[in-house]
Amino acid sequence: GQSLEQPSEVTAVEGAIVQINCTYQTSGFYGLSWYQQHDGGAPTFLSYNALDGLEETGRFSSFLSRSDSYGYLLLQELQMKDSASYFCAPPPSNYQLIWGAGTKLIIKP
Amino acid sequence: KAGVTQTPRYLIKTRGQQVTLSCSPISGHRSVSWYQQTPGQGLQFLFEYFSETQRNKGNFPGRFSGRQFSNSRSEMNVSTLELGDSALYLCASSSGLNEQFFGPGTRLTVL
Numbered sequence: 326g327q328s329l330e331q332p333s334e335v336t337a338v339e340g341a342i343v344q345i346n347c348t349y350q351t352s353g354f355y356g357l358s359w360y361q362q363h364d365g366g367a368p369t370f371l372s373y374n375a376l377d378g379l380e381e382t383g384r385f386s387s388f389l390s391r392s393d394s395y396g397y398l399l400l401q402e403l404q405m406k407d408s409a410s411y412f413c414a415p416p417p418s419n420y421q422l423i424w425g426a427g428t429k430l431i432i433k434p
Numbered sequence: 435k436a437g438v439t440q441t442p443r444y445l446i447k448t449r450g451q452q453v454t455l456s457c458s459p460i461s462g463h464r465s466v467s468w469y470q471q472t473p474g475q476g477l478q479f480l481f482e483y484f485s486e487t488q489r490n491k492g493n494f495p496g497r498f499s500g501r502q503f504s505n506s507r508s509e510m511n512v513s514t515l516e517l518g519d520s521a522l523y524l525c526a527s528s529s530g531l532n533e534q535f536f537g538p539g540t541r542l543t544v545l
Contacts, residue, residue: 425476
């Protein structure tokens with residue numbers, strides 16, 4: 326099936342800013358969600374972009390460009406607790422799409 | 435409000451057996467979706483139930499089935515287990531908006 330593509334691993338330093346990209350190739354794409362999953366835990370919802378542009382929620386921001394089939398998650402002022410896997414996900418209406426395989430964010434002190 | 439609960443948390447089965455997993459959604463949520471997660475893979479959508487009806491179905495073989503009860507609790511069944519069915523099975527409930535709330539998952543190991 327069609328899937329969302331994202332880098333497998335990103336490394337950053339505590340206090341820094343990191344961007345996790347997500348690209349997709351499909352028509353009729355209705356938006357993009359981001360989820361965080363700590364090792365051994367369940368995915369938790371971070372954000373949803375229904376329209377193009379930037380959505381900001383505290384230290385986390387998410388961006389979507391439907392014309393470029395591209396989105397990203399921006400994490401600012403990184404904290405050690407942000408070490409987790411981050412998934413870009415299709416909205417429920419695009420249920421046939423496979424979620425991104427996840428980006429493991431490694432934060433170094 | 436209690437979160438999504440899944441039982442059992444861990445299961446070990448052998449090839450050819452069948453298994454039933456259970457999910458209780460957040461109170462008031464009528465949509466329940468099931469996903470399979472394997473190491474290094476994204477979540478793959480199995481199916482979604484809404485008001486006791488299967489609303490959407492992913493690309494999984496017929497060995498995978500599910501149902502939803504009038505209280506919105508849902509069960510997923512896998513028959514004739516294969517080694518490749520070993521995975522974390524996640525259940526998510528939703529109130530109809532785009533945010534899904536996930537349970538802790540059931541880790542199934544097929545030997």
